[in-house]
Amino acid sequence: MAQDAITAVINSADVQGKYLDTAALEKLKAYFSTGELRVRASTTIAANASGIIREAVAKSLLYSDITRPGGNMYTTRRYAACIRDLDYYLRYATYAMLAGDPSILDERVLNGLKETYNSLGVPIGATVQAIQAVKEVTAGLVGPDAGKEIGVYLDYISSGLS
Ligand SMILES: CCC1=C(C)/C(=C/C2=NC(=C\c3[nH]c(/C=C4\NC(=O)[C@H](C)[C@H]4CC)c(C)c3CCC(=O)O)/C(CCC(=O)O)=C2C)NC1=O
Numbered sequence: 001m002a003q004d005a006i007t008a009v010i011n012s013a014d015v016q017g018k019y020l021d022t023a024a025l026e027k028l029k030a031y032f033s034t035g036e037l038r039v040r041a042s043t044t045i046a047a048n049a050s051g052i053i054r055e056a057v058a059k060s061l062l063y064s065d066i067t068r069p070g071g072n073m074y075t076t077r078r079y080a081a082c083i084r085d086l087d088y089y090l091r092y093a094t095y096a097m098l099a100g101d102p103s104i105l106d107e108r109v110l111n112g113l114k115e116t117y118n119s120l121g122v123p124i125g126a127t128v129q130a131i132q133a134v135k136e137v138t139a140g141l142v143g144p145d146a147g148k149e150i151g152v153y154l155d156y157i158s159s160g161l162s
Contacts, residue, residue: 002104
């Protein structure tokens with residue numbers, strides 16, 4: 001089950017039958033103190049998602065062998081599938097950032113993804129490069145602090161694929 005920063009610390013305290021310890025409380029403090037930042041960033045990302053993806057694709061994939069005949073993004077259908085995948089990554093990373101917890105990514109994005117990519121010949125290195133470009137473009141838009149918050153979850157997807 002996907003959880004958030006609060007249920008994560010509560011569940012682990014409950015397993016031990018204890019109140020939250022100092023480390024758990026510090027985690028919650030960090031989560032609450034960045035709350036407004038994360039909510040604001042998610043609003044900006046939502047309003048600019050398609051532009052972010054377009055720019056990230058231009059920075060990382062366009063004019064490479066991947067978009068030429070024989071490349072995995074060649075043909076409108078496959079190009080659109082790639083854009084859609086990047087859109088999923090940004091949207092789910094935004095959910096995870098709001099939750100302050102990556103478990104939603106394991107559950108709804110990464111589960112079986114690597115196997116699917118391998119069986120379809122979707123290049124993972126190029127995908128990770130594109131996700132890193134999404135990270136940079138997003139940080140440029142939301143600023144360095146919020147960029148770090150969303151970056152954690154885009155990196156989580158990149159590592160999960162690698
Ligand atoms: C929300 C969870 C979720 C994810 C993550 C997801 C990913 C996903 N991407 C797919 C395909 C694909 N993904 C890509 C992506 C790319 N090709 C490249 O060269 C680029 C590097 C890269 C974009 C960055 C492409 C081109 C396909 C189509 C491959 C094919 O059918 O030949 C497929 C196979 C089925 C389909 O075509 O729709 C899945 C399941 N689906 C989901 O439901």
